[in-house]
Amino acid sequence: MDSMVCAGLAREAGHRVIALTVDYNQRHRCELEAAARVVAAIGAEEHLIAPLDLRSFGGSALTSDTAVPKDGAGAAGAAGIPVTYVPARNTIFLSLALGLAEARGAKHIYVGVNALDYSGYPDCRPAFVEAFEAMANLATRAGVEGDPFRFETPLLHMTKADISREAHRLGLDAGMSWTCYDPTADGLHCGECDACRLRAKGFVEADLPDPTRYAVEPRW
Amino acid sequence: MDSMVCAGLAREAGHRVIALTVDYNQRHRCELEAAARVVAAIGAEEHLIAPLDLRSFGGSALTSDTAVPKDGAGAAGAAGIPVTYVPARNTIFLSLALGLAEARGAKHIYVGVNALDYSGYPDCRPAFVEAFEAMANLATRAGVEGDPFRFETPLLHMTKADISREAHRLGLDAGMSWTCYDPTADGLHCGECDACRLRAKGFVEADLPDPTRYAVEPRW
Numbered sequence: 001m002d003s004m005v006c007a008g009l010a011r012e013a014g015h016r017v018i019a020l021t022v023d024y025n026q027r028h029r030c031e032l033e034a035a036a037r038v039v040a041a042i043g044a045e046e047h048l049i050a051p052l053d054l055r056s057f058g059g060s061a062l063t064s065d066t067a068v069p070k071d072g073a074g075a076a077g078a079a080g081i082p083v084t085y086v087p088a089r090n091t092i093f094l095s096l097a098l099g100l101a102e103a104r105g106a107k108h109i110y111v112g113v114n115a116l117d118y119s120g121y122p123d124c125r126p127a128f129v130e131a132f133e134a135m136a137n138l139a140t141r142a143g144v145e146g147d148p149f150r151f152e153t154p155l156l157h158m159t160k161a162d163i164s165r166e167a168h169r170l171g172l173d174a175g176m177s178w179t180c181y182d183p184t185a186d187g188l189h190c191g192e193c194d195a196c197r198l199r200a201k202g203f204v205e206a207d208l209p210d211p212t213r214y215a216v217e218p219r220w
Numbered sequence: 221m222d223s224m225v226c227a228g229l230a231r232e233a234g235h236r237v238i239a240l241t242v243d244y245n246q247r248h249r250c251e252l253e254a255a256a257r258v259v260a261a262i263g264a265e266e267h268l269i270a271p272l273d274l275r276s277f278g279g280s281a282l283t284s285d286t287a288v289p290k291d292g293a294g295a296a297g298a299a300g301i302p303v304t305y306v307p308a309r310n311t312i313f314l315s316l317a318l319g320l321a322e323a324r325g326a327k328h329i330y331v332g333v334n335a336l337d338y339s340g341y342p343d344c345r346p347a348f349v350e351a352f353e354a355m356a357n358l359a360t361r362a363g364v365e366g367d368p369f370r371f372e373t374p375l376l377h378m379t380k381a382d383i384s385r386e387a388h389r390l391g392l393d394a395g396m397s398w399t400c401y402d403p404t405a406d407g408l409h410c411g412e413c414d415a416c417r418l419r420a421k422g423f424v425e426a427d428l429p430d431p432t433r434y435a436v437e438p439r440w
Contacts, residue, residue, distance in 0.1 A: 050273070052270070054319065056270070059323030087323045087360065088316075088318040088322055088356075091315045091355070096308075099307045099311070103277045103278045103307045122364045123360070125358065127358050128358045131355035132355050134351055135355045138345065138347050138351050139308060141305060
């Protein structure tokens with residue numbers, strides 16, 4: 001949903017949108033189908049799906065058979081980084097986005113990171129994105145030639161409730177999007193992982209209907 | 221050859237070596253076989269080959285049918301960034317290395333970038349690697365928990381002649397390595413691209429025999 005709202009805000013800002021989805025052999029492959037639905041709704045110019053098997057790298061519950069926690073510890077704001085953290089995932093994603101942007105001549109790179117309700121992932125923090133932008137403008141032709149990239153993080157300081165409201169305001173059906181880290185075999189949101197709990201809580205706090213089909217009613 | 225010497229120096233420094241090769245659909249696929257030879261000679265613990273199709277991204281002579289320049293302009297130090305620059309390539313490579321290192325618990329990331337004889341690639345400069353390290357230590361669990369990654373660039377200030385001498389000193393046969401951007405159909409170094417010219421010049425300046433089989437005798 002964060003990526004969907006982020007893309008919607010990029011379009012609203014007047015940009016032509018090139019969408020990048022990474023097929024990293026994530027256990028929640030449903031998000032790839034959701035990405036295609038969002039791209040169609042947004043009217044993106046191009047949708048590049050980049051296969052990159054992070055399962056061979058290991059080190060995360062999202063790319064292995066390690067159980068996704070269902071006890072709400074992450075959602076409750078417990079200390080530490082959750083086992084669903086994928087080593088350097090957002091660094092890898094932003095690097096791919098940088099390469100694609102440079103190849104296409106795009107200058108604005110939108111990323112839906114969120115420093116609130118972010119579950120403790122280090123690569124969602126403002127300082128990370130700022131450092132990435134500085135690095136990117138040393139790494140590339142564009143940076144050297146004086147026409148730098150800008151990394152846009154319109155969701156950075158939004159709550160999940162804010163994001164739900166933005167989806168509604170932009171006319172984007174949140175039911176198109178996928179959040180759950182551990183989908184059921186019949187394609188439902190589990191309702192128990194941190195991602196599901198944060199999603200559900202956002203709709204309630206925004207006083208908006210939640211179009212999501214959960215296997216278990218989320219609590220938080 | 222730079223990667224080979226870099227791996228040899230990592231081993232000499234007492235590290236166990238985990239090798240990462242990116243199969244990015246480069247036109248010089250010979251380097252994948254060379255990497256396997258080097259890994260065997262070094263005695264690396266693991267060799268992860270990560271397929272990532274940068275040809276679908278485009279924007280470079282190395283990942284398209286655009287001709288690789290043979291006029292020596294790059295090797296001669298002409299201004300500008302050559303068409304063999306791959307958008308954000310080293311940023312993507314280092315991001316993948318960062319993810320692999322974090323997943324394996326490794327802390328030293330060796331990269332064979334070289335600020336001399338570097339053909340004008342922005343992502344070979346010292347400032348780029350420094351900025352990447354700063355970013356990496358904000359992006360990851362390790363950086364947050366106070367046990368930062370170190371990016372080691374032992375070749376940074378070496379000439380190609382120095383690198384040839386280091387290969388010789390380390391007992392690594394330079395003939396195992398692959399440099400050419402535009403291999404001939406029968407698997408020879410072309411002898412005319414910038415990479416071949418720099419390679420050949422290095423052996424001559426180091427007064428070492430050049431084990432490379434070139435289709436055309438390189439000049440510079």
